[in-house]
Amino acid sequence: MSLPKAELHLHIEGTLEPELAFELAARNGVELPYADTDALRKAYRFEDLQSFLNLYYELMAVLRTERDFEDLANAYLARAAAQGVRHAEIFFDPQAHIARGVEMGTVVEGLWRALARSEDAHGVSTQLIMCFLRDESAQSALETLEAAKPYLDRIVGVGLDSAEVGHPPVKFREVYEAAAALGLRRVAHAGEEGPPEYIVEALDVLGVERIDHGLRCMESPELVARLVRDRVPLTLCPLSNVRLRTVDVLADHPLPAMLDAGLLCTVNSDDPAYFGGYAGDNFDSVQKTLGLTEERLRELARNSFLASFLEHDEGRRERYLAEVEAYEF
Ligand SMILES: Nc1ncnc2[nH]cnc12
Numbered sequence: 001m002s003l004p005k006a007e008l009h010l011h012i013e014g015t016l017e018p019e020l021a022f023e024l025a026a027r028n029g030v031e032l033p034y035a036d037t038d039a040l041r042k043a044y045r046f047e048d049l050q051s052f053l054n055l056y057y058e059l060m061a062v063l064r065t066e067r068d069f070e071d072l073a074n075a076y077l078a079r080a081a082a083q084g085v086r087h088a089e090i091f092f093d094p095q096a097h098i099a100r101g102v103e104m105g106t107v108v109e110g111l112w113r114a115l116a117r118s119e120d121a122h123g124v125s126t127q128l129i130m131c132f133l134r135d136e137s138a139q140s141a142l143e144t145l146e147a148a149k150p151y152l153d154r155i156v157g158v159g160l161d162s163a164e165v166g167h168p169p170v171k172f173r174e175v176y177e178a179a180a181a182l183g184l185r186r187v188a189h190a191g192e193e194g195p196p197e198y199i200v201e202a203l204d205v206l207g208v209e210r211i212d213h214g215l216r217c218m219e220s221p222e223l224v225a226r227l228v229r230d231r232v233p234l235t236l237c238p239l240s241n242v243r244l245r246t247v248d249v250l251a252d253h254p255l256p257a258m259l260d261a262g263l264l265c266t267v268n269s270d271d272p273a274y275f276g277g278y279a280g281d282n283f284d285s286v287q288k289t290l291g292l293t294e295e296r297l298r299e300l301a302r303n304s305f306l307a308s309f310l311e312h313d314e315g316r317r318e319r320y321l322a323e324v325e326a327y328e329f
C-alpha cells in the first residue's frame with residue numbers, strides 16, 4: 001500500500017535479504033552455512049524472538065565494510081519508498097558489529113552514505129537510532145554510547161532491543177540518563193515478549209517517548225489508560241508478531257482493539273527481510289485480515305508522522321500529514 005507513512009520501527013540489519021546476504025558473503029569471502037538463498041529462506045521459521053535473533057546475528061557476519069552498510073541501507077530505502085514510506089527512523093545494533101571487529105565508524109559512516117542521499121535518491125527523509133542490546137551488560141551499553149560520541153550529529157536517539165525477558169529496562173537506567181544528557185531522544189522495545197511492567201519501567205525509569213511493540217499493554221487496563229492519556233506512541237509490527245508467535249495468527253492481532261481503546265498506534269515492519277513484508281505489506285495485511293477501514297488506515301499513517309522525531313522540522317511534518325489526507329485509496 002502506497003499510503004504515505006513514516007516507518008518508526010525498523011532494524012536495518014533486519015532488512016538483509018537472502019540475495020544480498022549471499023552477494024556480500026561472496027564479496028567478503030565469508031562462508032554461509034546455507035547452500036543457496038532457497039535453503040536460507042527455509043531457515044526463516046521461528047519459534048520465538050530468540051530463535052529469530054540467532055539467525056539475525058549469524059547473518060550479520062557478511063556485513064564488514066562501509067560499502068556493505070551503504071548497500072544494505074540503499075536496498076531498504078528503495079523498497080520502503082516503493083511502499084509509501086516518506087520518512088524512516090532506522091535502528092542499528094552497533095554492539096553486534098563491534099563484537100565482530102567492525103568499528104562504530106564503519107557502521108555509521110556506511111549507513112550515512114546511503115542516508116545522506118536518501119531524499120534525492122528515494123524521496124525518503126531519515127534518522128538513525130542506535131540500539132543497545134539488552135542481553136549484553138549495562139557496562140557494554142555505556143561503552144557503546146562512548147564509542148558513538150564522535151558520530152552524535154548523525155544519531156537522533158537511542159533504543160533498546162534483543163532478548164527481552166529477563167532483561168528489564170531498569171538495567172539500563174544509567175546509560176539512558178547519559179543519553180538524555182547528550183540530548184538524544186529515547187525509545188525502547190518493551191512488552192513484545194516481556195510483561196506490561198517492562199513498559200511501565202521503560203516510561204518511568206528510562207524516560208522513553210515511544211514504546212516499540214508494547215503489545216502486552218493490553219493485559220493492564222491501568223497501563224492502557226495511562227498510554228492513552230499521555231498519548232504515548234506504540235510502534236507495532238503485526239507481521240513480526242505472527243512470525244515470532246507473539247500472536248497465533250494475524251486475525252487475532254489486538255491492533256483493532258488497541259485503536260478502539262484510543263492508543264496511538266503505528267504500523268511498522270521490524271525486520272522485513274525475515275518476517276515476510278515491508279511497511280506497505282504490513283498495512284495491506286492488517287487491512288485485509290483485520291478489516292481495518294480506510295479511515296483507520298489513514299489514522300495509522302497520520303499517527304506515524306505525529307509520533308516521529310520530526311519536531312525540528314514542523315514544515316515537513318505538515319507536508320507529510322497533508323499527503324496522508326490527500327491520499328486516495
Ligand atoms: N523484534 C525484535 N525484538 C527485539 N530485538 C530485535 N532485534 C531485531 N528485531 C527485534
Ligand SMILES: [Zn+2]
Pocket residue numbers: 009010011161189212270
Ligand atoms: Zn524491533
